[in-house]
Amino acid sequence: METLAATGDVKRKSFFRDWILTVDHKKIGIMYALTSIIFFFFGGLAAILIRTQLALPDTQVLEPQQFNQAFTVHGTIMIFLWIIPMLTGAFGNYLVPIMIGAHDMAFPRMNALSFWLFLLGGLVLFVSFFVGAVPDVGWTAYPPYSIESQGAGLDFWITSVHILGLSSILAAINFIVSTWNMRTEGMTFNRMPLFVWANLVTSFIQLFGTPALAGAVTTLLLDRHFGTVFYNVQAGGDPMLYQHLFWFYSHPAVYVMIIPAMGIVSEILPVFARKPIFGYKAIAYSSIMIGLLGFMVWAHHMFVAGMQMTEGIPFMITSMIIAVPTSIKIFNWLATLWGGQIKYTTPMLFVSLGFLGLFTIGGLSGIMLGAVPLDLHLHDTYFVVAHFHYVVFGGSMTAIMAGMFFWFPKVTGRMYHEKFGQVAFWMYFIGTNLTFFPMHFIGMAGMPRRVFFYQPELTTLNQVATIGSFVIGIASLLLIANLVHAIFKGQKAVQNPWGAQTLEWTNASSPPTEFNFEEMPVVTSDPYQFGEKKDGKTLDDDGVTA
């Protein structure tokens, strides 16, 4: 913290003034990061508990109820308190203003409010641990089961989701307004770094999607305590309404978890391949396509939930269509590597082998699930668990890891340890495949998700997954240890150690000063002007700005 705070010419007054009252987007971003990393630790602990229970078909490490609480807590934390706040809150806040050449966000105080609401929302969820009623309803909280759920745990859960939703909406508005209005001279939309594009699309998704989630959980709360009958079938209610509302938010939410990650990939690949990003516009506009289509596929989570099978067909079609912009991106990234001069660094390994290699698997299993006839068998099995972990863990998480290492020198002014970073990458990569690949087969063979008991013939595959999860656990600790060590002992970083061309590297010191830039930068091209022109001349690394 000490080193983080020592940002150049900022006069250090007190911790309280410096951090608690700050409206600086960089500090808010750092607070988002630290807070969500702490939450991630608890989410990971829950995951390890789950996998430990599943090491044998019927061990009793956890009581049934504790097991159910563990997967509820795991899912909720990872989605609402780790991936989303890390990508939008931490990376978005730190990078967007500085990447578009602004001093800060459009509404700095509202930005601070978003962070404090996020922290509050997280704490409210954790309160349920202490009132002794951890919710056990899964992260989806389907009624009528969730309405019967005893104790105040679920009420805290609902309150927490509300607060977090408010935080997301405020942040989304802030990002949209900032990106629209605060761009520096010459920073046209088509020159914006792809991370900024990604963040913009994500913000629109948050803005339009979150209210549906708020509606879903509000009706739960009303049914639980105020005598309404949204989901009471005896009184004419219908539990499927909840699922429609929930997935109308939560399918787009999976894109909230992946589009910014794709943005990070698009930033890091060109830098270490020393090539311009291939198909800038294709990548930017396919994000928009994904953002739009993302609102039209929600019922693919409900193919067997009580709709007619044929009602699933339109949603199958949209789910197939949405795979097209996704594959466009994959091929553009591959083409970016082609003919490059690739340097193997920790962030580069994470985005190339990590993100591209693993996310592809999740995309392909998504297509299988999107086909109604296959989903009849695969829905609610471990195959689904494999699918979404390949996209969220193999995709979003590897991008987060890559981003943490990539921007670490910028944020802290220190370099991390490259060798250990790469060792941890390999452990992470192997652990991920060990954990999640067997789950495809476990699911196909007949193991549903959210169970603590399975048939003994699936023991070996489950044990491989459990061992993999321990490997991931160790790898995550190594990764964090590397960064923590570097904060105190790392080498001093120069302004632009990677030779990158976005404004935070070309025009701001490491770490940046309070207002980011000494002089407002002026932009004359997109930020990926790498590569050898035909005449053999190399572009200047600072070629972006005048």
Added chain:
Amino acid sequence: MSSAAQKEISQIGGGQVGLSNFYLPEALTGTAKDIDGLFGMIVWIALVMFILVEALLVIFLIRYKRKHPDKHGKAIDGNTKAEVIWTLIPALILVFIGIYSTSMVYTIQEPPENVYEIKVTGMKWAWEFEYPNGAKSFNDLRIPEGENVLFKIYSKDVIHSFWIPEFRIKQDAVPGRETRFWVNADQLSGGENKYEKRVICAEYCGNQHSLMLADLQIMPAKEFTAWVDAELTRPKTDAQYVVQANGCTSCHTIDGGKSAGPTWKGLFGKKQIVNGQEVTVDEKYLEEAIVQPDAKTPEGYSTGMMPAFQMEPEAIKNVVEYIKSLQ
């Protein structure tokens, strides 16, 4: 490993479970075989795409590794032709998958004429099956071989999901709604016709969700008819039936595990504190606990949890004997 477990293993997929069929269990219906066909097709397409992407990735990473620290790559920032190709080809493949799947959905959905209807009801945490003649079975699904069977699926409480992996189909049991699917099943290979714990609840439904399992038997039509008829007239006082029909095991376990109520394992003969006094659980105690549960609530449990059951004396006697046997 017990021999029972061993037997179960050999049953999965008729002894063929493994990578060769992607670990899918044996397909027992025509629909299941069609679905496997589609599955195979999509898997192969996915495998080709997978190998293409991963191979290019690895080749590029190795081939273009930077040898000189200052070198740059080629300054190529796009190519419209390439973009069109890698937009159109995946799009066409996906259209193909979409059309193929769509036609299949209609065949899966439409039941043929002359179906034999079985009412399936999910409840916390058991399955009830009701046959056309009114006979009911609990956690024991039997269907006639080679006949069209239509499952009409209901729920008594929360959402469950009725899944039989060998049929490749599940449908949620949603309160207030009827869902359905139909099958025409062959026997399991290897002459076995009983399949333990293969009717699975796939939608999370609370504490004992993992154990909401029923057995499946696919019987030759004649045997099946005889069984349903006998089932209807059989006096329903045997312990298994009474316990299932009244849903006792949704709160009591028989294996010592914890649940909402005390486990039955080792209950008989146990000493426990009731209303501040130590008593030994005997036949009389158990009888009273069933008929008038709130009269004596053991320490650690609250009154009002368990309903009072009206049962024939014969039924009560059998249940008590059953609990006695769980030592």
